[in-house]
Amino acid sequence: MSHPGFERPDWDTYFMDITQVVKRRSNCLRRQVAAVVVKERRIMSTGYNGTPSGIRNCFEGGCPRCSGDSPSGVQLDECICSHAEENAIVQAAFHGVSLREAMLYCTDSPCLLCAKMIVTAGIREVVYEAEYHQSEQMKRLLAEAGVVCRRFVR
Numbered sequence: 001m002s003h004p005g006f007e008r009p010d011w012d013t014y015f016m017d018i019t020q021v022v023k024r025r026s027n028c029l030r031r032q033v034a035a036v037v038v039k040e041r042r043i044m045s046t047g048y049n050g051t052p053s054g055i056r057n058c059f060e061g062g063c064p065r066c067s068g069d070s071p072s073g074v075q076l077d078e079c080i081c082s083h084a085e086e087n088a089i090v091q092a093a094f095h096g097v098s099l100r101e102a103m104l105y106c107t108d109s110p111c112l113l114c115a116k117m118i119v120t121a122g123i124r125e126v127v128y129e130a131e132y133h134q135s136e137q138m139k140r141l142l143a144e145a146g147v148v149c150r151r152f153v154r
Contacts, residue, residue, distance in 0.1 A: 011041060011141075015105040016129055016152050022046045023107050027057035028081055029066045032107075035084040037092060037123070039102040045095075047087030051080060073133070085114040089121050099123055108132040114143065119145040127152050 009017065015036055023034035027050035037045040056062030058081065065078040082090070085106055092099050100122035103109075109128040110118060115138045118126060125148040142149045 009042075012105075012127060012152055013093060013112040013154075015043075015103075016127070016154075018043070018046075019105050019107045022048050023064045023084070026084070027048050027059055029058045030072070032033070033087040033103055035106040037088045037102050037104050039099070044097050044099060044102055045088045045092040047082075047084045047091055048091070049057050049081055049087070052082055055080065070079050083111065083122055085109075085110050086117060089117050089123075092121075105129065107150075109134045110138065111135075111150075112138045115147075118142070123147065126150070129154075 004146050015038055018036050019034040022036060023032040026032035026034065026048040031049070033049045035047045036043055051057055052080075058066040058153040061082045062065050066132060066133055066154065068075075083117050085104060088104065089099065101107060103125040104123050104127070106126065106128045108130045109132050110126060111133065119141065124146070126142065127150055129152050131151065
């Protein structure tokens, strides 16, 4: 029996909606990004971008680059923040949770460094909403490793 007006989100929409809540925890002054790692439709780990645990938050002056006036994409070697995907993978490792065969939902497409972590962690699929500086090398790496990478469109 169906009920008019009752809408239940599909799995991709459900997990992408959760990334929008997770990214609100980001402490980065420049961009809020989140990742949710899912296995068998259950959340294994979440992550958002910002300074490492125990370090002052960006908005408190913890990251000199983020609290400075460097243009986007410049002086990235001075940024001490961790990426959302990185944090989600590291948090799973910290708690002894395997991510083999998992899916990673993220608000923005992963960088090359995060793509390497995704492959090494055994994640099989990446679903992202916004494209952010995707490199051809990142795409090739995920493809060669057999990791499906697709854009979620609302």
